Amino acid sequence: MATGGDDNVVRIFQVSKDFKRSEKKLEITHAQAPVTNVDISRDNRLLVAGSKDGTAYIVDLTKEGAIIQKLNFKPSPTQKNMIMRSCIFARDNSLYTLCTQAQMPTYVIRWQCGQKEGQKSPSWSPETTREVHYKPSTGMKASRTGTIAVLCSDGHISLLDASNLTEITRKRRPHVMPITSIVFREEDNLIVTAGLDYKYCILPQTSTSFLDYGKTLMFNMALFVLILLYFAEWL
Numbered sequence: 001m002a003t004g005g006d007d008n009v010v011r012i013f014q015v016s017k018d019f020k021r022s023e024k025k026l027e028i029t030h031a032q033a034p035v036t037n038v039d040i041s042r043d044n045r046l047l048v049a050g051s052k053d054g055t056a057y058i059v060d061l062t063k064e065g066a067i068i069q070k071l072n073f074k075p076s077p078t079q080k081n082m083i084m085r086s087c088i089f090a091r092d093n094s095l096y097t098l099c100t101q102a103q104m105p106t107y108v109i110r111w112q113c114g115q116k117e118g119q120k121s122p123s124w125s126p127e128t129t130r131e132v133h134y135k136p137s138t139g140m141k142a143s144r145t146g147t148i149a150v151l152c153s154d155g156h157i158s159l160l161d162a163s164n165l166t167e168i169t170r171k172r173r174p175h176v177m178p179i180t181s182i183v184f185r186e187e188d189n190l191i192v193t194a195g196l197d198y199k200y201c202i203l204p205q206t207s208t209s210f211l212d213y214g215k216t217l218m219f220n221m222a223l224f225v226l227i228l229l230y231f232a233e234w235l
Contacts, residue, residue, distance in 0.1 A: 002047060004035025010049050012061065028065040030057045037139075041089045048095060054081025056097055060121065068121045073099045073109055073129075082107070086140035088148075090162065095124055096148060098140040106137040108150060108165055130165040132158045143184040147205065149191065151179040157193065159205060174201040 001022070004010045012026040033053035040047050040061070046068070050056040056071045072081045086098035095111040112127035132150050139151045142162060150158040155175035159168045175195035183192045184205075194200045 002038040002040055002049075004031075004038045004049055006034040008032065008034060008051075010035055010038055010047070010065075012047070012065075026061070026065055028059055030059065030065075030067055030070075031055075036084060037086045039087050039089050041093055042091055046089065046093070048087040048089060050084030050087045050097065052083050054083055056084040056087050058095075058124065069123055071095075071097065071111065071124065073097070073107065073126075075105075075107065085137065088140060088142045090142070093122070094127070096140065096142065096162070098137060098150065100136045102136060104136065105131050106133040106135065106150065106152070108132050108140065108148065108160065110162075110165060128165050130160070132160065132165075132167070138178045138180065139182075141182045141184065143186060145184075145186050147184070149182050149184075151182060151193075153178045155179060155195065155197075157182070157191075157203070169205070171203055174203060175199065 001013045001015045002010060008029065008031040010028040011024060013022045014025050015022045031049060031051040033051045035049050035051055037050040038047060045060065045062055046058060047061055048056055048058050054072055058068045059065045060068055074081055082099040082101045084097050085100050088096045093113040097109050099107045099109060108130050109126050110128040111124040113122050113124055115122040133152045133156065136153045137150050138153055141149045146162045147168065148160040148162050155173040155177060157171035157179065161168055174193060175197050177196040179193055179195045181194045185192065189205050191203050191205055192200060
């Protein structure tokens with residue numbers, strides 16, 4: 001398990017299968033700003049960490065966290081590095097990063113993994129770049145079936161095909177505030193989202209409709225209060 005936070009440090013833990021015991025194995029301090037996201041490759045050899053300084057670094061966990069490559073992204077040469085808000089390793093060790101910045105659009109970059117003859121370690125280069133939203137975003141999540149969800153700060157969700165970053169569908173504002181988390185339920189072709197508007201939604205992946213449980217809960221609470229006020233007049 002890997003964690004990162006405002007102290008700029010990534011910590012690696014060995015966790016028991018029942019999650020009752022953990023042991024810290026490694027601390028990595030390459031970041032020069034708070035860590036925004038971490039992910040570990042499927043073979044547990046590599047780790048990627050995004051940072052608010054506009055970079056992401058890839059390290060080799062088999063070599064005490066030695067840095068392999070540092071990544072950054074600028075939409076144009078005149079702009080500063082964008083924050084690597086999310087970083088995700090794919091099964092083939094290709095890498096997806098979500099790059100965003102205040103008052104700027106959101107980009108998703110697919111980085112292709114390769115290793116030239118004579119190189120001791122693999123390297124990553126941008127393969128596909130896509131502007132997915134005209135506003136900042138809060139995070140990104142990948143499913144096991146090749147779908148990437150981008151969580152937007154204005155409540156939108158963009159679902160992308162991971163192979164080429166084309167948009168599959170867009171969920172138009174199931175939330176009225178930034179979305180904070182998302183879970184894929186591949187067996188039911190559903191996604192479940194939660195946001196800062198104190199509600200969660202259940203959405204089919206292939207449709208723009210959704211079930212809004214937050215609004216239903218608030219309506220029921222309001223109705224209950226009105227009933228109490230009505231009967232209070234008779235007490």
